[in-house]
Amino acid sequence: MISIMVEKRGPWARHGRVPLCATPRLTAYRDEVTLPHGERGTYDWVHVPDQVRVAALVNGALLVVEQYHYLAGPMWQLPGGSVDPADRSSRIAAQRELAEETGYRDGRWGDRGSLHALPGLTPARVHLWSTIDPAPSRAAPEPAEADMVVRRIPLHEAVFAVRDGRLRCAASAVLVMMLATEPSR
Numbered sequence: 159m160i161s162i163m164v165e166k167r168g169p170w171a172r173h174g175r176v177p178l179c180a181t182p183r184l185t186a187y188r189d190e191v192t193l194p195h196g197e198r199g200t201y202d203w204v205h206v207p208d209q210v211r212v213a214a215l216v217n218g219a220l221l222v223v224e225q226y227h228y229l230a231g232p233m234w235q236l237p238g239g240s241v242d243p244a245d246r247s248s249r250i251a252a253q254r255e256l257a258e259e260t261g262y263r264d265g266r267w268g269d270r271g272s273l274h275a276l277p278g279l280t281p282a283r284v285h286l287w288s289t290i291d292p293a294p295s296r297a298a299p300e301p302a303e304a305d306m307v308v309r310r311i312p313l314h315e316a317v318f319a320v321r322d323g324r325l326r327c328a329a330s331a332v333l334v335m336m337l338a339t340e341p342s343r
Contacts, residue, residue, distance in 0.1 A: 168194075169194035170193065170194060170201075171191060171192040172189050172190070172191050173189075173190040173191065173192070173198075174189070174190040175187050175188070175189050175190070176188045176189075176190075178202070184206045185204070186202065186204050186205075187202070187203055188200050189201045189202075203279060203280060203281075204280045205280065205282075206240075206280055206282045207240040207282065208240070208241040208248065208251075208272075208282050208283045208285060209239065209241065209275075209283070209285070209329070210238045210240075210248050210255055210284065210286075211236045211238035211252075211284055211285075211287070211327070211329045211330050212237045212238055212252045212255065212256045212287045212288065212289065213236055213270070213286075213287070213288040213333045213334065214236075214237065214256055214260065214265065214288070214289050214292055215290045215337075216292065216294075216310060217291070218312070219310040219311060219312055220236075220310070220311055220316050220334070220337075221262065221309070221310060222234050222236060222308075222309045222310075222311055222316060222319070222325065223236070223237050223259055223307065223308055223309070224306070225303060226305055230326070233324070233325070234309070234319055234324045234326075234327075234330075235325060235326075235327035236330040236333055236334070237255055237256045237260050238252070238255050238259075238284075238329070238330075239251070239259075241285070242254075248272070248285035249267060249269070249287060252267075252285065252287040253267075256289065258297065258300065258303075259297060259299055259303065260297055260308045261295045261296050261308075262289075262293065262294055262295070263292055263295050264289075264293050265289035265290050265291050265292030265293070266289060267287060267288070267289045268287065268288045268289070268290075269285075269287060270287060270288055270333060270336060271285075272284060272285045272286060273332060275328050286329065286332065288333070313334070313337060313338055314338070316334045316338070317335070319334075320335065
């Protein structure tokens, strides 16, 4: 057990930490805690890199990727992926992921904030970005993305895809709905 000074976290207190499993993609921990009601216990959680999602509008159409995910099956989502240690910011990660997956680069970028997709399991955030009128170039997907299909769909169709379950990535759904409810749209 890694013993630490008591760290207060709101009504919680952390007394120690044990790493349970470490891989190149994640580390699982068990923290020794005092719960909000005063009893001692444990809290298991996972450290993973932050993620990014990008809403790219090309001539008014949204770029959506379709891919089979090992754990979740086939789905539509916005381009994105992990914030790598070499990335100096989530924007750089967003630009890299958009270029790798779709081949589109540049455009007018906007920061759309971030969210915690699984706050009871990980402190990792998903950073939301948008770009308008990026320029086409050649995509360079990773080997695990060989089945990825890039689609250009109207924003209203992306909203329907959220509602009917084709677009099931939570961060992608939030970003689509943000765009769809902007006053200028």
